[in-house]
Amino acid sequence: MxxxxxxxxxxxxxxxxxxxxxxxxxxxxxxxxxxxxxxxxxxxxxxxxxxxxxxxxxxxxxxxxxxxxxxxxxxxxxxxxxxxxxxxxxxxxxxxxxxxxxxxxxxxxGQNSFMRPPVPPADAPTAVLADDVSMIFNIASEQFNSLKEYFIAAAKHELTFKEFRALDHISFEVKRGEAFGLVGTNGSGKSTMLKIIAGVLEPSAGKISVSGTIAPLIELGAGFDMELTAKENIYLNGALLGYRKDFIDEHFQDIVDFAELDGFMDMPLKNYSSGMVARIAFAIATVTEPDILIVDETLSVGDFLFQQKCERRIKELVESDNVTVLLVSHDISLVERICDRVCWIEKGHMRMLGETDEVCEAYRSLKR
Amino acid sequence: MASNTEPAEKDAALAAQEASAPATPVHTTSARDAWYPAGKRDLFILRELVTKDFKLKYRRSVLGVIWSVLNPLLMMIVMSLVFSFFLRYDNIEHYPLYLIVANITWQVFSDSTNAGMMSIIDAAPLLKKVRVKKFVFPVEKVLFSLVNFLFSLIAVFVVMLWEGVAPTPMMLLAPLCIILLMFFCVGLSLFLSALAVFFRDLVHLWSVLLMAWMYATPLFWPVSMIEQVPYAFVRTLMYVNPMYNFVTFMRDTVVYATMPPSSVVLSCVVWAAVSLALGYWVFRANERRFILFI
Incomplete structure (x- = not known):
């Protein structure tokens, strides 16, 4: 090629x-x-x-x-x-x-089928801008869990840290309405990148700017309390995502319908299977159009029917042109179906950034 | 023939399904007003978290929320029996009321700081994945203890009836004391929750500290005993003790219907302000690093 x-x-x-x-x-x-x-x-x-x-x-x-x-x-x-x-x-x-x-x-x-968004022009409005982002974790060579241990070590000048660079000078720009993929092998820093974008982690160096509301699907069930019923969890999770109460009231049935869990709403979540939890979490996050939807390996939990449904929903959101999707997946064909551009991160370094076909082709050839 | 019509019927059914599909309200796609503006969402989060704690506390108990009333009442009865018969504190006027008012005030303090201290550590799974303002977790624990406090006021009311103490206008000052106590607890919870992230030892230490603090505060023993402490230094310490001041404020307004001494009111205000300032400062200075330690 x-x-x-x-x-x-x-x-x-x-x-x-x-x-x-x-x-x-x-x-x-x-x-x-x-x-x-x-x-x-x-x-x-x-x-x-x-x-x-x-x-x-x-x-x-x-x-x-x-x-x-x-x-x-x-x-x-x-x-x-x-x-x-x-x-x-x-x-x-x-x-x-x-x-x-x-x-x-x-x-x-095809005439009516999904088409991944075109690569936007350079002057399109920016949704996510990562500017030379680095993330360094200090891995304590010993774990101190008590004051005594800490002070003893400090007194002996044994407080050594091993530096671990999870991300090394990553820069990219995602335009509004884009579907942007992140690929890379396990432990290469994709999820760290998503967490930085979601505002959970702060980069050690560099800047990140994000404009708009974020619906993070970083790990399903974050913010769920397993003791609470599904209904109570929908409100709790909705609150954590920043939804209005009257909005959740209004769209409660939509969420239940999308998750196909009518009749299970008063059951504590601990009795749910992981797939059912995934359905609820996905339904809450995508009930409306967030400005930025972050999807991290979430689809792999559900059954194939729900995976297809989620993919359809993500495509709907992409096609609406208002939603910027950031997708992390080990399913390269999914990335190829949805994303217009892909960033390949390998061991914290940015290996490649470009149009989907190019990057995926290169990533595939690595695997063989 | 039949085999020929079948696909046609299927197609027709499919077409009908497709035609009806847009009519069903699947998802609203233009809901710009689905979100609270950045500043306002914390209130709803606080409310949902308090609701969650409340539901979890009483789930699957037969009496449910009645326990919030029953618990301080039963505790008061046990303590008043023990201390009246064994330690002869029954010369205190309205001793049961003296006890229960101090107990529920202390309960707010110990519940909120205990739970508040653990709040950041307990919220770790959430903080790692969703961007939420971190201060909501300690603050929520304090608010939750306030909810419990409000229920236990019913128990106080019952004891007042029993003791024949009539409500007086002076009681209207009690909410002021509670508000100051809330600020004091919020500050301390912020401080403790931030420290507990870095040093888990604090969790064990705090329960011992709380116990010592409880005995040093005239909850069940008479306030007048402070005067009998031989060391002036210790006496001062006991008078400066924020919980002594909060408890005295509550007792004076609720039990004795007198205006609390201005030194007590002033101490409450100062402690609330100091605690809030310290907690806020320590929390803000460290909250960015929480994520690396939880």
Whole structure:
């Protein structure tokens, strides 16, 4: 996968797409942009293919049928069916000798199906801004749980701390209405990042600014008291999220309906299964449109039907354009379905930041 | 034939379902007014937390909230029997009332500081995940002890009937004492909850301290005994003792229907202010680091 080709005679060509995510019926303008080279010196052959299989060489026939040799300028591509397209432009010299090709991925959604939000322009309003955020934990080499131990150690000058950098100079900007993914292996600092964004942790260095209301789904059941009934917990959790009382009164039935737990409302939460708790927590957090929804591995607890329902709800919120979604998941396909941009954090360092397909592709190749 | 119509029917049913779907109120999607403005949400949180504590305290007990009235009453009866017969304190006028007024005042103090001290540690799972103002937890414990106090006032009323003490206008000053006591407890709870995060030893130490403090305060023994303490230093300490002042304030207004001495009122005000200032300062200075220790 390469979107830039370095030419032998010096200079390079970069493939520009007017959009990387469209619906069936929309058009995409494909433009090869040259740097330090003359566009008129080349010929182009445009090829597209659905859902890969390039490696197996199953695309040969599409070249003949759908390839469009174009002398110059850009090419308008109007896909007829939904799917994941690879757009390839073969660059040839005037004699028709192949110099190489440049490729880009393009997601085409069905007419009514969910389409992940477009990558916003640079001047769109900011929802979350992480500016050079670092998080350092002092891990006490010994745990002092009593004054006596502490003072003895202090007197002996044995108070040593091991520094642990959970996040190291992370910077990114999430625009309003974006669906932003965070990926990374276990213990790489994703949840720490989310906690900083949620305002639970303060970064050791750097700044974070968040505009708007936050519905954090960092760990399900936070703020639930297992002894209280589900109904009482809905009010308690609603209060902690900052909801108005009359708002909860009004939307109580919506929450119950979404969680599909009618008839269990007067049961103490300790008798609930973890999946049922997850349903309630998700229903409360998404009953209205928060400005920022933080989803951290929450969907994995529920059964597959509820997971689908949650995904649908998240997509609804994304499509409303008002909600900024921050998603952490080990299910990369979920990230690919929902997010427009992804940040890959590995062992506290920012490994990659960019459009979903690019980052996920790279992350996948790490796993193998 | 049948196999041909079936899918068509299904499609029709699906189409009907889809058509009716938008009509059902699934979720409101344009509720800008769902949230309290940042400053106002704490009140609702406090209310919900007090409700939670209240429900949990009396859940699955047959008499429920009646225990809030019964408990101080029974305690008073036991203590008044013990101290009247064994220690001969029954020369105190209206001894049962003398006892119960001091006891419920002390109870507010010990309940709220005990629970307040643990409040941040107990709220750890929540504080790690949701952004909430941390001061609400110690403050909530003090408010909850106030709720219990209000119920136990019924017990005081019962004892007043029994003792034949008529209510007087002077009692209207008692709420002032309670408000000052609330401030005193809030300050101390903030202070203790912040310290307890860093040094758990305090939890064990505090119960011993409370016991010593209780015996040093004239709850069941006569106030006049302070004069008999041989050391002037200890006597001063006992008069300065904030709980002595709060208890005296309550007794003078409720039991004896007299204006408490101005030194007592002044002490209550000063203690409330000092405690609040200290608690606020220590809490604010350390609350950012709580998350790293809980």
């Amino acid at each position: 390469q979107d830039t080709l370095n030419l032998d005679g010096g200079g390079s060509v970069f493939l520009g797409l007017s959009s990387t995510s469209i619906r069936v019926g929309d058009k995409v303008v494909v433009t090869p942009n040259f740097r330090d080279a003359n566009k008129e010196d080349f010929l182009f052959n445009y090829v597209w293919n659905i859902d890969g299989n390039w490696e197996e060489g199953q695309w040969g026939s599409t070249v003949k049928e759908l390839g469009h040799p174009v002398a110059d300028g850009s090419w308008t591509f109007a896909p007829e069916s939904p799917g994941r397209y690879c757009i390839i432009v073969d660059i040839e010299d005037q004699q028709g000798n192949l110099l190489g090709n440049v490729e880009r991925w393009l997601i085409v959604a």
